[in-house]
Amino acid sequence: xxxxxxxxxxxxxxxxxxxxxxxxxxxxxxxxxxxxxxxxxxxxxxxxxxxxxxxxxxxxxxxxxxxxxxxxxxxxxxxxxxxxxxxxxxxxxxxxxxxxxxxxxxxxxxxxxxxxxxxxxxxxxxxxxxxxxxxxxxxxxxxxxxxxxxxxxxxxxxxxxxxxxxxxxxxxxxxxxxxxxxxxxxxxxxxxxxxxxxxxxxxxxxxxxxxxxxxxxxxxxxxxxxxxxxxxxxxxxxxxxxxxxxxxxxxxxxxxxxxxxxxxxxxxxxxxxxxxxxxxxxxxxxxxxxxxxxxxxxxxxxxxxx
Amino acid sequence: xxxxxxxxxxxxxxxxxxxxxxxxxxxxxxxxxxxxxxxxxxxxxxxxxxxxxxxxxxxxxxxxxxxxxxxxxxxxxxxxxxxxxxxxxxxxxxxxxxxxxxxxxxxxxxxxxxxxxxxxxxxxxxxxxxxxxxxxxxxxxxxxxxxxxxxxxxxxxxxxxxxxxxxxxxxxxxxxxxxxxxxxxxxxxxxxxxxxxxxxxxxxxxxxxxxxxxxxxxxxxxxxxxxxxxxxxxxxxxxxxxxxxxxxxxxxxxxxxxxxxxxxxxxxxxxxxxxxxxxxxxxxxxxxxxxxxxxxxxxxxxxxxxxxxxxxxxxxxxxxxxxxxxxxxxxxxxxxxxxxxxxxxxxxxxxxxxxxx
Numbered sequence: 001x002x003x004x005x006x007x008x009x010x011x012x013x014x015x016x017x018x019x020x021x022x023x024x025x026x027x028x029x030x031x032x033x034x035x036x037x038x039x040x041x042x043x044x045x046x047x048x049x050x051x052x053x054x055x056x057x058x059x060x061x062x063x064x065x066x067x068x069x070x071x072x073x074x075x076x077x078x079x080x081x082x083x084x085x086x087x088x089x090x091x092x093x094x095x096x097x098x099x100x101x102x103x104x105x106x107x108x109x110x111x112x113x114x115x116x117x118x119x120x121x122x123x124x125x126x127x128x129x130x131x132x133x134x135x136x137x138x139x140x141x142x143x144x145x146x147x148x149x150x151x152x153x154x155x156x157x158x159x160x161x162x163x164x165x166x167x168x169x170x171x172x173x174x175x176x177x178x179x180x181x182x183x184x185x186x187x188x189x190x191x192x193x194x195x196x197x198x199x200x201x202x203x204x205x206x207x208x209x210x211x212x213x214x215x216x217x218x219x220x221x222x223x224x225x226x227x228x229x230x231x232x233x234x235x236x237x238x239x240x241x242x243x244x245x246x247x248x249x250x251x252x253x254x255x256x257x258x259x260x261x262x263x264x265x266x267x268x269x270x271x272x273x274x275x276x277x278x279x280x281x282x283x284x285x286x287x288x289x290x291x292x293x294x295x296x297x298x299x300x301x302x303x304x305x306x
Numbered sequence: 307x308x309x310x311x312x313x314x315x316x317x318x319x320x321x322x323x324x325x326x327x328x329x330x331x332x333x334x335x336x337x338x339x340x341x342x343x344x345x346x347x348x349x350x351x352x353x354x355x356x357x358x359x360x361x362x363x364x365x366x367x368x369x370x371x372x373x374x375x376x377x378x379x380x381x382x383x384x385x386x387x388x389x390x391x392x393x394x395x396x397x398x399x400x401x402x403x404x405x406x407x408x409x410x411x412x413x414x415x416x417x418x419x420x421x422x423x424x425x426x427x428x429x430x431x432x433x434x435x436x437x438x439x440x441x442x443x444x445x446x447x448x449x450x451x452x453x454x455x456x457x458x459x460x461x462x463x464x465x466x467x468x469x470x471x472x473x474x475x476x477x478x479x480x481x482x483x484x485x486x487x488x489x490x491x492x493x494x495x496x497x498x499x500x501x502x503x504x505x506x507x508x509x510x511x512x513x514x515x516x517x518x519x520x521x522x523x524x525x526x527x528x529x530x531x532x533x534x535x536x537x538x539x540x541x542x543x544x545x546x547x548x549x550x551x552x553x554x555x556x557x558x559x560x561x562x563x564x565x566x567x568x569x570x571x572x573x574x575x576x577x578x579x580x581x582x583x584x585x586x587x588x589x590x591x592x593x594x595x596x597x598x599x600x601x602x603x604x605x606x607x608x609x610x611x612x613x614x615x616x617x618x619x620x621x622x623x624x625x626x627x628x629x630x631x632x633x634x635x636x637x638x639x640x641x642x643x644x645x646x647x648x649x650x651x652x653x654x655x656x657x658x659x660x661x662x663x
Contacts, residue, residue: 204572211565218637219558222342281571287662302565304641304657 003068007099008059010092011068014075015055017091024054027083030074031067069114069128072100076112113195115178124180126194129240138198138235138274139255140179140191140205142170145228145265147187158222163187165216166227173208177201183244190244190255199235199277206231206268207285210302213266226266232259234271254295262291264299272296308332308552309419310349310379312341313357318384321410325419341369345636349553350378350467353419355405357384367399374400378636380426386410402426458640464632464652465639467552472591475551479532483548488593492547492556492630493607494533495586495615496524496563499622500541503579513579517541520570520580527566531559537608544611549589557626557634560587561641564624564656585624586615587631588651610649618648624656 015024021037028035041057043049062068076097079090090096097107104121105114116127129135144150144166151159163186171181174191179201183190193202209231217226236251254271263269269289275298278286286298309331311318316335319326326333334351336344338361354373358366373381382403383396390396393404403422405414476482476489483489498520504513521543525535528545532555537544547556564585570576590607619625625645626634631654634642645655 200572204569207569214565215558215562219635220343279572279574281574282568285568285661303660305660306643306657 003063003103007103008063010096010099011059011071012052012055014090014092014096015058016051018075018088021049021051021054023083023088024051024058027074027078028058028062028071031062031070032065035061069100069103069105072096073112073114076107076109080112108196111195115195118175118178122175122180124182124242125240126178126180129194131240131242134237134239135194136235137238137240137251138193138202138233139238139251140174140193140202140231140233141188141255141259142209142229142231143188143259145230150223154223162222162227165220166213166229169212169216170209173205173212176208177205179205182247192238197277199233199274200279200282202233202235203268203270203274203278203282206233206270207282207300210266210268210300214302228265230259230263230265231268232256232263232270233268233274234258235273235277258295258297262289262297264301267299267301270298270300272298307353307419308334308351309353309355310334310336310344310351311355311357311384312336312338313355313384314338314360318355318357318386318410321384321405321414324413325416331416338369341373345372345378352379353423354379354381355384356381357386358389359386367395370396370399370401380423382422384410460639460642460644462644463639463642463654464628465636466632468629468632470589470629473551474591476548478548478550478553478555480534480548482550483594485594485596488591490549490551490589490591491594492549492554493588493590493592493611494528494545494547494556494560494563495542495584495588495611495619496535496545497542497584497586497615497619498580499582499584500579503581508579516577516579519575520583523566523570523575524563527563528559531555531562533559542612542615544608546592546594552633554589554630554633556587556589556630557638560585560624560626561638561656565659568659582622584615584619584621586611586619587624587626588614589627589630589633614648614653618646618653622658625653626656628652628654 019027025035025037037043037049037054037057038045040061041049041053058071059068062071075090075093078088079093082088100114101107101117104117105127106117107114114128116123121127144163167184167189170189170191174181177193178196179191179193181189181191191202191205209229213227213229221227232255234251234255236254237249238247238251239249241247258269258271270286272295275283275286275296286300289297289299291297309322309325311322311333313335314337319335322333325331356366356369356373361369370381370383373379380402381400382405383390383401384405386407388407396404402425403418470490472490474488474490498517500513521535521538524543524545528535531547533545533547535543536546545559547554547559549556567576567581567583571581588607588611590610592605592607614625614627626642627648628651631642641656642654643657645653647653
């Protein structure tokens, strides 16, 4: 990341004005476990490090390790929640946040997290997830119902165009709510949501997909019957990797399980982890689903009555 | 008269040379591949000609049945190479005319087209279905179904476009609409069911802000369908959809509005005050005016629309009059059930969106 000298100096000033050297070291250790200012600056243990020199070293190191944005996130968090039970006022915090936003990020106060500004860039990891890091994500998976039959019954160009429509629709819906499409397998896809109210964002995306397919099937579908999908949503810890094939674990396994075993066609099926995070306005549209293991699930289908 | 020809190439144009010379006929040419999409989008015409060259017999029969079932217009077959062995069978599939190689060489006369249309109306006119038996059976069959099928469409659904008196079409979008001119529009009444929700201690600022947020949401949701929130008074307003004389996005746009409510609530764009709203869709003529002059507009059409919405549509309902609903895309016809008439105009109601019990 290229950072102007103005922004570097701003971070240095903020650190030096907000903390003593010992506390500065504690703050950095929240990011880098064994960080030692004496070792990094070369000052012997017996000699106190001037505050400004300590701050400069910290900023230089974190810039080199591409972790400056995380430092500002931590400062924002400390300004709200304190550190080790003690409140701190972070000097020039607002200016710091604005400076990072100018680099192409958006700051969300509720989670004290920076995300890439989706209007400018859109990367798989929102510009913040590190390869190998574990974080709480909400995942959404879809699968086309009866794909094998469709592929047999229709010419290849019809299938390609129809699935192309679905892919475009899916991507637009997901990215509209700051999700990221991590994988497209031809007849299915996986998307992820990070930061903010991911349970709501993912659920609304699922609802939106079902509704848009309702319109697509009524107006544009080339097939003789409706194009249908199953949509599953689950939340849990995920070890992030740039390559989707390396993203595994219990969260992913449960997601695939929900979609393949319990989700009805043209329905959105949520795990309890996701359901409990919803407001009542949305939760009342979901009905409990019988599942064979003790895994409560909830489902939405667009149904018209009399 | 509007004639649409589905053919594999443009060589059929010659057949229609006499018809094309008539100033009252609009001729359109499309490829076979476009039939499905054309029907699904709710298009219609007076006569549809299907050129059967390059169509296998099974596809030909399927397409004819699809066209006949959709009620998109009277159907005729063009058989330039005399490929069809069993011509009589075509009439079982809903066809009203057949042009063999000889007739194609001679060219189609306007009088032949008119005769075919007369025959179509004589033979394919549907008898009236009595209110009681038809509607009751339909309601039973479709209660709480999740899957659309042909049997979902009510037997007396207005699948042939109803004539609109004093039709003044513009365009399907706003490019053909000029201020100060009169046009036929799709007219949508949107009214918030506020009275039950407002309590004695509800702050007026909250009511005002809630209505403003609701208006913004309606405007945003109508825009992709060429709808424009044109007029608002207290807790109700009018969305205009331009109409080109054949098609409008009014029905599709209003169905979208009916479905958006749950999103608006989840995103807190609406609240308990603006949760419930009613929609009433009609078609009629107004003089299009922007800005403050709308406030002083006196219009029977707008009066009718407001009465339709405030008195005939129930809380949370979407009601449409038959003239506008006869332009409904085929794919949405199963979404509507018959409703009572209002001031002499038959109306239909969109089926309720079900919540879990």
